[in-house]
Amino acid sequence: MNEIYLDNSSTTxxxxxxxxxxxxxxxxxxxxxxxxxxxxxxxERVLKKARYEIARVLMSGxxxxxxxxxxxxxxxxxxxxxxxxxxxxxxxxITTAIEHPSILNSLYRLQKEGFTVDYLPVNDQGYISxxxxxxxxxxxxxxxxxxxxxxxxxxxxxxxxIGKLIKQRNPRTLFHVDGVQSFCKLSFSLxxxxxxxxxxxxxxxxxxxxxxxxxxxxxxxxxxxxxxxEQEQAWRPGTENVAGIAGFGxxxxxxxxxxxxxxxxxxxxxxxxxxGLLDQNLKVKLNGPPLEEGAPHILNLSFPGVKGEVLLHxxxxxxxxxxxxxxxxxxxxxxxxxxxxxxLEKQCLDSALRFSFSSFNNRREIESVIHHITEAxxxxxxx
Amino acid sequence: xxxxxLIRYGEIALKGKNRNMFEAALRRNLIRAVHxxxxxxxxxxxxxxxxxxxxxxxxxxxxxxKVFGVVSISPAATAALGMEExxxxxxxxxxxxxxxxxxxxxxxRRAKKTFPLTSPEINSxxxxxxxxxxxxxxxxxxxxxxxxxIEIGHREAFLxxxxxxxxxxxxxxxxxxxxxxxxxxxxxxxxxxMAMKRGxxxxxxxxxxxxxxxRRSQEKARDLCQKLATYSGKMTLHMIxxxxxxxxxxxxxxxxxxxxxxxxxxxRLAEAVAANRRLQAIVTGESLGQVASQTLxxxxxxxxxxxxxxxxxxxxxxxxxxxxxxxxxGSYNISIQPFEDCCTLFLPRHPLTRPRLKxxxxxxxxxxxxxxxxxxxxxxxxxxxxxx
Numbered sequence: 001m002n003e004i005y006l007d008n009s010s011t012t013x014x015x016x017x018x019x020x021x022x023x024x025x026x027x028x029x030x031x032x033x034x035x036x037x038x039x040x041x042x043x044e045r046v047l048k049k050a051r052y053e054i055a056r057v058l059m060s061g062x063x064x065x066x067x068x069x070x071x072x073x074x075x076x077x078x079x080x081x082x083x084x085x086x087x088x089x090x091x092x093x094i095t096t097a098i099e100h101p102s103i104l105n106s107l108y109r110l111q112k113e114g115f116t117v118d119y120l121p122v123n124d125q126g127y128i129s130x131x132x133x134x135x136x137x138x139x140x141x142x143x144x145x146x147x148x149x150x151x152x153x154x155x156x157x158x159x160x161x162i163g164k165l166i167k168q169r170n171p172r173t174l175f176h177v178d179g180v181q182s183f184c185k186l187s188f189s190l191x192x193x194x195x196x197x198x199x200x201x202x203x204x205x206x207x208x209x210x211x212x213x214x215x216x217x218x219x220x221x222x223x224x225x226x227x228x229x230e231q232e233q234a235w236r237p238g239t240e241n242v243a244g245i246a247g248f249g250x251x252x253x254x255x256x257x258x259x260x261x262x263x264x265x266x267x268x269x270x271x272x273x274x275x276g277l278l279d280q281n282l283k284v285k286l287n288g289p290p291l292e293e294g295a296p297h298i299l300n301l302s303f304p305g306v307k308g309e310v311l312l313h314x315x316x317x318x319x320x321x322x323x324x325x326x327x328x329x330x331x332x333x334x335x336x337x338x339x340x341x342x343x344l345e346k347q348c349l350d351s352a353l354r355f356s357f358s359s360f361n362n363r364r365e366i367e368s369v370i371h372h373i374t375e376a377x378x379x380x381x382x383x
Numbered sequence: 384x385x386x387x388x389l390i391r392y393g394e395i396a397l398k399g400k401n402r403n404m405f406e407a408a409l410r411r412n413l414i415r416a417v418h419x420x421x422x423x424x425x426x427x428x429x430x431x432x433x434x435x436x437x438x439x440x441x442x443x444x445x446x447x448x449k450v451f452g453v454v455s456i457s458p459a460a461t462a463a464l465g466m467e468e469x470x471x472x473x474x475x476x477x478x479x480x481x482x483x484x485x486x487x488x489x490x491x492r493r494a495k496k497t498f499p500l501t502s503p504e505i506n507s508x509x510x511x512x513x514x515x516x517x518x519x520x521x522x523x524x525x526x527x528x529x530x531x532x533i534e535i536g537h538r539e540a541f542l543x544x545x546x547x548x549x550x551x552x553x554x555x556x557x558x559x560x561x562x563x564x565x566x567x568x569x570x571x572x573x574x575x576x577m578a579m580k581r582g583x584x585x586x587x588x589x590x591x592x593x594x595x596x597x598r599r600s601q602e603k604a605r606d607l608c609q610k611l612a613t614y615s616g617k618m619t620l621h622m623i624x625x626x627x628x629x630x631x632x633x634x635x636x637x638x639x640x641x642x643x644x645x646x647x648x649x650x651r652l653a654e655a656v657a658a659n660r661r662l663q664a665i666v667t668g669e670s671l672g673q674v675a676s677q678t679l680x681x682x683x684x685x686x687x688x689x690x691x692x693x694x695x696x697x698x699x700x701x702x703x704x705x706x707x708x709x710x711x712x713g714s715y716n717i718s719i720q721p722f723e724d725c726c727t728l729f730l731p732r733h734p735l736t737r738p739r740l741k742x743x744x745x746x747x748x749x750x751x752x753x754x755x756x757x758x759x760x761x762x763x764x765x766x767x768x769x770x771x
């Protein structure tokens with residue numbers, strides 16, 4: 001029985017080429033990029049190349065890429081780094097109710113330190129209201145942070161429009177986009193967007209864990225999260241993860257190169273899975289935006305009457321790996337804040353599963369998944 | 384550099400004919416405990432002696448302190464069997480002590496009775512020597528800051544000033560083999576530890592209800608076994624899926640009886656595993672009156688489902704006593720990880736606290752017990768869990 005991995009929003013299987021490159025760089029180009037000798041220069045060249053690859057995918061300048069330890073650090077740096085830097089200009093920040101914990105918890109911390117934060121609600125498809133956002137932006141608003149593609153339901157926010165609106169209300173307000181789930185999954189160019197900061201992560205695009213980047217538009221400034229040497233303009237000190245960054249660069253190059261085909265494939269897999277389940281007359285509810293509107297790789301479904309976590313384990317037994325919308329503990333149920341923000345009923349909250357695709361998936365797998373979900377839901381709803 | 388550590392054992396020296404068997408078991412367990420540290424274990428005058436590399440002293444001590452049957456241990460200096468040699472070793476030992484320890488007492492003991500001086504003579508001679516060499520020292524026979532103990536062995540003398548307590552008890556394996564029902568909670572690992580302390584060799588049995596519980600509950604049982612294995616060297620963990628049994632109980636039996644009937648099914652399964660593995664008893668973490676299934680009535684009804692001996696080492700312990708033991712053993716932090724049963728599906732809202740055997744047995748007639756047991760046992764998974 002082959003493993004069917006449909007948890008690609010959690011992490012992805014790395015490309016073979018990426019691992020080979022990481023091995024090669026780790027063994028051979030092990031120098032410290034800050035060293036003055038040729039071993040250092042060699043490592044520095046590796047960084048330059050990766051920086052170039054990533055800048056090319058984002059259609060931005062290479063000197064605007066700052067490598068971090070991953071998406072979480074990039075998000076922390078974007079939020080706290082700008083808040084501390086611009087605190088004299090204002091102490092107001094805006095985000096949405098459906099952000100990643102690295103955004104929300106950074107903002108909770110800032111609130112404890114005296115900043116004020118507004119959390120935009122979303123409609124039942126996960127979209128924010130532009131009008132509402134416009135009303136919230138004031139002269140002391142220093143940052144708006146919004147995720148591009150929601151990691152649980154795949155809603156794509158109209159980032160370009162949002163950016164224009166922000167700049168129109170207050171040209172000094174910075175705009176951060178959490179792009180961890182959109183980088184290399186959608187096609188866009190940062191250079192033409194009214195965006196100031198953009199986070200991305202390597203392991204969501206078949207790269208290694210422990211590497212990410214924050215793109216910072218020339219002109220925007222940051223206060224570093226911790227102190228150290230002069231690496232990454234001293235905004236992110238610490239000896240660079242040279243091999244990991246090289247792997248990130250290659251993963252971005254490969255992923256972006258096949259982005260169009262991949263998106264088309266994942267879109268059609270998503271459609272077949274949903275349609276296939278409907279054809280089996282299963283009680284299925286789509287959470288998030290309509291299929292065509294959402295990100296190609298994320299499908300969130302509820303199976304009312306079945307516990308999501310139980311269904312997950314039942315599928316796991318068939319080596320089908322997915323993820324739940326809410327971690328259920330007998331003592332304290334903790335439904336996902338994203339699904340709650342959509343206003344889902346309890347039955348749908350408890351039974352939500354997220355299927356997330358990658359280019360490694362194929363149609364045959366989806367057929368098998370439809371079959372096993374149908375079996376599992378039928379046998380589990382007896383209880 | 385070699386460090387020598389004297390290992391004292393208590394109880395087992397008293398047990399008449401079994402003594403040889405007990406000492407052999409302790410020796411085996413000591414050897415297994417220090418495996419990989421380059422330490423040799425030998426028998427000397429009613430003690431064991433561990434000799435290993437000095438740079439691993441702390442590691443060796445901490446491992447020896449987890450071997451049941453060990454009462455205490457002392458890293459010791461050695462000297463040839465002559466008073467001058469013993470004096471100079473005593474002098475060197477005293478020099479390593481902080482000067483704040485100003486009062487002392489010498490306590491000599493002779494295994495080699497042909498040594499020319501008696502124990503009191505050794506005491507006074509070494510005491511006098513130390514008093515004349517170290518003016519900051521004085522003798523206090525009642526409450527000394529340190530005791531210099533001297534053991535005259537058959538080949539050499541051992542000198543030391545401190546003892547580390549061991550766990551006591553009996554060597555694992557000498558009193559038999561038993562099956563521990565390991566739930567993942569705080570109590571059962573402590574029960575297992577106490578059973579091992581009385582010389583039982585333990586295998587674990589964990590019940591899960593995949594897919595209604597996640598893989599992490601099994602992983603947790605494994606982690607707990609690994610902790611217990613630091614006291615026994617290794618452990619076998621058996622895992623049985625009871626999801627189907629739970630479903631049948633839910634479908635066929637009155638809801639408030641669910642838990643007690645499941646517990647009865649569990650001891651039946653445990654009995655089957657024990658018979659297959661030649662284990663003589665079941666060990667559980669039940670403590671009287673803690674929860675609904677642990678009233679005297681419940682325990683009675685659970686016992687009635689099986690003929691195998693059920694041991695409950697925690698029966699009379701309070702929760703806080705169990706918790707502090709769990710902390711000492713190191714299982715507490717694993718037990719409190721929140722991978723509880725995900726599903727309240729099978730938990731009755733008002734479980735019976737005073738079940739009556741007749742009523743339970745009647746309810747159980749709705750179940751095909753032999754088949755359920757057979758099916759569950761056929762899915763048994765067993766893993767060997769080595770100590771870390």
